[in-house]
Amino acid sequence: MINKGTLFFLCSCIVLLQSVAQTDFNRYQPLCSKGAVPKDFSNSTLSKIKQDNREDLKSLNGRKREFFVEQINYSIDEILHSGNVTFGDTISKYLQGLGDRLIAGEEDLRGKLRFYVYNSTEANAFSTRQGIVFVTTGLIAQLTSEAQLAFVLSHEIIHYQEHHVLDLFEYATKEKFYSYNEKARFLSNYSRENELEADRLAVKMVHDAGYKSSEINKTFDVLLYSYLPFEEMKLDAVYFNTDEMYVPEMYFRFKRNEISAKFKYNDYLMSHPNLAKRKEQVTDQVSKFKDWEKELLYEDSLQFFYIRDISRFEYVLNKVYSEEPVEALYAIYILEKKYPESEFLRNYKSQAWLDIMKASIKKETALYTSFSSLNRKRVKYYEGQISILNQFITVLPKAGKLTMGLRIIYDSYHVDTTNVIARKCYETAIHLLVKSDDFERSKFSTKNFSQTLAYLHELKQDTSSKSKLHAVEWDKYAVIENQSKGMTEDFGIDSTKFYMYGISDIIRDSSFTKTFRKFSDKKSVLDKDKDEFNLMTDVEQLNLEYFKYDEEIHLKMDSVLLFQPAIFETTNSSEIDVFKTFKTRDLVFKEIYDNASDLNIHVESLSLKNLEMLGAEDWNNYSMLQRSLTRAISDYENDYFVLDVVDLNRVKTKFGTEKLLFLEYQHTYAPDLYFGNVALFTVLLPVGLVYFPIAILSGHYSDWQFYVLDLKTGELVLDRSYYVNEPASKHNIGSRLNGMFHQLKQAKNEY
Incomplete structure (x- = not known):
């Protein structure tokens, strides 16, 4: 009591x-690492491979054992070093505490398991042979209780405890003479058995930790609907309404797309059994324990909801960075119910609308049109309440998207005009308006929706004015002009063009006018250049395009921040050769420093070459730049992504350089030698004496990709690729890097 x-x-x-x-x-503030760097992060992959005791691998023969150790350690380090994993943060500490509680009665597991959060919108969790358990923020964001998270962790702990990763590898490598379909059947069945075993044993672990049985099976509901947003919340009909903007309720009467997920589905060839089977088995297992009376302390539940909210904020971050504005905006809508004053949500909402505005702008050149057609994202089908938001945004015409975006971004900026990101979003929104052919200031009303209604009502109440209105006969051109401004023939408001009355205060704002004029002047210069370009002959146009392509690499770069290069040595079967990869990586680093030094280019480094020297701040900068680069590379029109502007400038100040260099290099040795042609040219020996050396020497494929990010603007100023048939030798790598640095060192018009 x-x-x-x-x-x-x-x-x-x-x-x-x-x-x-x-x-x-x-x-x-986004999740960041804190405190001492764990050995999981600071020990090199090669040292982990060397120190692996392999005691659990006695069933594998020598080569399989070494291959497994190399691949498993390399793969997990790729995850740890992806920029998506943090240490010492609030969520990872919470997961570690919860994990320790679950294994309190397991003496053989104490001190062996480490728990980290993996920042991703995917709802997932997985364990490794090394004793690391990863849980995604996307999964935590979806859960409704700590008991469900405890069941997920218990499931992964069992996978580790029962050596399921090793079992699957061993089983897979034994069955080498089966066909692909036979292997798929056997492996999927084998994996499903492991999943069911992990579920069974996890029930006992959750029971012993004192959680409620009623929460366990709800975990499968979470997994089933995890492709949906983390809440199913009806969109308010007045959500977008302000004193200046009114959106008619008709835009919220779309039919919601039904949710189609089902528990019972065909799990043939799937690694996991269907959720109905898992749920049925767990229900049976739960019934075997009669003392489910223990209650979880309320403080723990409160902490879970706090952790879940952090994960939901990270969900917003990840959706915006991956350029999925509809998902981001719906998640922001949900979170604003609880945190209406959040500066983070305002900034990310503004960036999401910038992405919508950018997507609405018509591509103006054939070059960009053809490029975008190759990279156009597949239209996503939404289910549930988010489909209402998606339909609303979809039906808005281009001018409507631009206007709605401007309205929301303008209001966000004026909540706090000292907010650097909000100001940058506002300026960028105006830039997009100027760039668009669908935004004409003169067509927008100088009165808002309410003021216009009151004005029209007043006119209609005035008998003399009313007679004058009806006395006016509109010709075709007057009708078209008034309709374009959102007015009907009987002097009413066209509700489908509500946005024409939503920015009356903005177009009268002197700061807006000044910024709009500044960008308009720049656009006029560009338009003039385009007109001159269109008057050129085909040969002249090609020469000019080649000149611009050649010129953009000359950045007059005297200093640079080198970001961790992505270096891979792959076999002809696309497997990573771990030791060759690290050997080539060391060679690339050496050649970068040597060639940059020869050309008097100062190189600062934020790389994983000396892991033991990195602190928490370095890992946080690394994660931020990894995220920023990924967005910049995936979006060839990166001028409009502004969320990183403060962090990038902080990095610029710290390292004293305005440019960041990131390179990718993949070398594959795959000579054109297979049984048929080897046998043929062995018989035809004279021809073979010529063929074999050529096949061996020409089997090298080197793929280079160079990126330069401007830390001041966040713009990707260089994206250059080279594909050549050459070995990964010191001479070839050095020559390629020397040529690149030589061009980067030059200023425009100096060559």
Whole structure:
């Protein structure tokens, strides 16, 4: 029995914790690493391979054992070093504490398991042979209780405890003479058995930790619907309405697309059994334990919801960085219900609308049109309440998207005009308006929706004015002009063009006018250049395009921040050769420093070459740049992504250089030698004496990709690729890098 004093204390604690959480989320900062760097991060892959005791691999023969150790350690380090994994952060600490609680009764597991959060919108969790358990923010964002998370962790702990990763590898490598379909059948069946075993044993672990049985099976509901947003919340009909913008309710009457997910589906050839089978088995297993009376402490549940909110904010971050604005905006809508004053949500909402505005702009040149057609994203089909938001955005005409975006970004900026990101979003929105052919300031009303309604009502109430209105006969051109401005023939408002009345205050704002004029002047210069280009002959156009292509690499670069290069040595079967990869990586590093030094280019480095020297701040900068580069490379029109502007300038100041260099290099040795032609040219020996050396020497494929990111603007200023038939030798790598640095060193018009 809880007395009144205890109850009051608990309520006070709850209010206090909620207040702290509210303050934190109003000033939310993305997840970052803190404290001492764990050995999982600071030890090199080669040292991990060397120190692997291999005691659990006795069933594998020598070569399989070495291959497994190399690949498993390399693969896990790729995840740890992806920029998506943090250490010492709030979520990872929470996961570690929860994991330790679950294995409290397992003496053989104590001190062996490490838990980290993996920042991704995917709902997933996985364990490794090394004793690392990863849980994605996307999964935590979807869960509804700590008991469900405990079941997920228990499931992964069992996978580790029962050596399921090794079992699957061993089984797969034994069955080498089966056909592909036979292997797929056997492996999927084998994997499904492991999954069911992990579910069975996880029930006991959750039971022993004191959680409610009723929550366990709800985990499968979460997994089934995890492709949907983390909440199913109806979109308010007045959500977009402000004092200046009114959106008619008709835009929220779309039919919601039905949710189609089903528990019972064909799991043939799938690695996991269908959720109906898993749920049925767990229900049976739960019934075997009769003492489910233990209750979880309320403080733990409160901490879970705090952790879940962090994961949901990270969900927004990941959706915006991956340029999925509809998902981001719906998640922001949900979170704003709880955190309406969050600066983070305002900034990310503005960037999401910038992406919508950018996507609405017509590509103006044939070059960009053909490029975009090759890279056009597949139209996504949405289910549930988010489909209403998607349909609303989809039906808006280009001018409507531009206007809605401007309205929201303008309002966000004026909440706090000192916010650098908000100001940059606002300026970028104006730039997009100027670039578009669908935005004409003169067509927008100088009165907002309410003011226009009142004005028209007043006119209609005035008998003399009313007679004058009806006395006017509009010709075709007057009708078209008025309709383009959102007015009907009877002096009403065309509700489909509501946005024409939504920015009356903005177009009268002197700061807007000044910025709009500045970008318009720049556009006039570009338009003049385009007109001159269109008057050129085909040969002249090709020469000019080649000149611009050749000129863009000359950046007058005296210093550069070298970001971790992506170096891969692959076999003809596309497998990573781990030791050759690290050997080539060391060679590339050496040649970068040597060639840059010869040309007096100062190189700062943010790489994983000396892992033991990196601190938490280095890992945070690394993660931020990894995220920023990924977005920049995936979006060839990266001028409009501004969320990184503050962090990039901080990195620029720290390292004292405005440019970041990132390169990818993949070398594959795959000579054109197979049984048929080897046998043929062995018989035809004179021809073979010529063929074999050529096949061996020409079997090298080197793929180079160079990127330069401007840390001041966040713009990707160089994207250059080379594909050549040459070995990964010191001479070839050095020559390629020397040529690149030589061009980067030059200023435009100096060659």
